[in-house]
Amino acid sequence: MQPRIVEVRQGILKKNDLLAHELRARFAAAxxxxxxxxxxxxxxxxxxxxxxxxxxxxxxxxxxxxxxxLATDNDARRLERSxxxxxxITTGTLCHLEAEMVDAALAGWPLDELDLLFVxxxxxxxxxxxxxxxxxxxxxxxxxxxxxxxxxKYPTIFNAADLAVISKIDLAAAVEFDRGQTLRNLQxxxxxxxxxxxxxxxxxxxxxxxxxxxRLEPAALQPGVAGSGRPGPR
Ligand code: MG
Numbered sequence: 001m002q003p004r005i006v007e008v009r010q011g012i013l014k015k016n017d018l019l020a021h022e023l024r025a026r027f028a029a030a031x032x033x034x035x036x037x038x039x040x041x042x043x044x045x046x047x048x049x050x051x052x053x054x055x056x057x058x059x060x061x062x063x064x065x066x067x068x069x070l071a072t073d074n075d076a077r078r079l080e081r082s083x084x085x086x087x088x089i090t091t092g093t094l095c096h097l098e099a100e101m102v103d104a105a106l107a108g109w110p111l112d113e114l115d116l117l118f119v120x121x122x123x124x125x126x127x128x129x130x131x132x133x134x135x136x137x138x139x140x141x142x143x144x145x146x147x148x149x150x151x152x153k154y155p156t157i158f159n160a161a162d163l164a165v166i167s168k169i170d171l172a173a174a175v176e177f178d179r180g181q182t183l184r185n186l187q188x189x190x191x192x193x194x195x196x197x198x199x200x201x202x203x204x205x206x207x208x209x210x211x212x213x214x215r216l217e218p219a220a221l222q223p224g225v226a227g228s229g230r231p232g233p234r
Contacts, residue, residue: 016100033137034134035119038125038128043141046079048200049067050200053079055206063084063118064085065119066102066106066119067089068121075120076088087109126157129156130156137162138161140158142164143166144166144167148177151185151189152185196208
């Protein structure tokens, strides 16, 4: 039975990739840059997004967010406070977002009125790695409280990311975070990956993160360039 199970799984991934390809083309045509945030639960995706949406909106950027969780719309309600459009995707028992859910959640949204759309994936370092959502940029968030060896334990998701954000750096001393070891582990699984270190709570490093997002946009808007530079499983 084993080979048959593998075939079915490959079939689901292929269907997802086709739809993700369509989404990527639609995002490019609308001139919207899409950022997929992945991490383990509790790494600080929602807090980071809360501050990011507020910061970008303040700069006059047109931003919105889709938020994935197994249950509750707590994160969407938190993010709505930043005053930008937010939609929650509730996945039920599913441990990741799929292109189909993003497609459905976007129904009726005027994409061409947006500059940046953030997708907060379900907190999980395994399954989201395999599902392309048509994003331009995949960001993996790793908090200082999680342990320096996370990249080594979950190489697939770190390898499939374009940028690593080390979050909660205000807690680094309290948890005796080994910054050097973490950076070495990140480079070991994804050589050359850019890293931004920040604390969404204190604001430290947030300027670099917002600048990174500013730099990203023009390149991602060029047709044919969007989504093509990322290594990892597709
Ligand atoms: Mg969250």
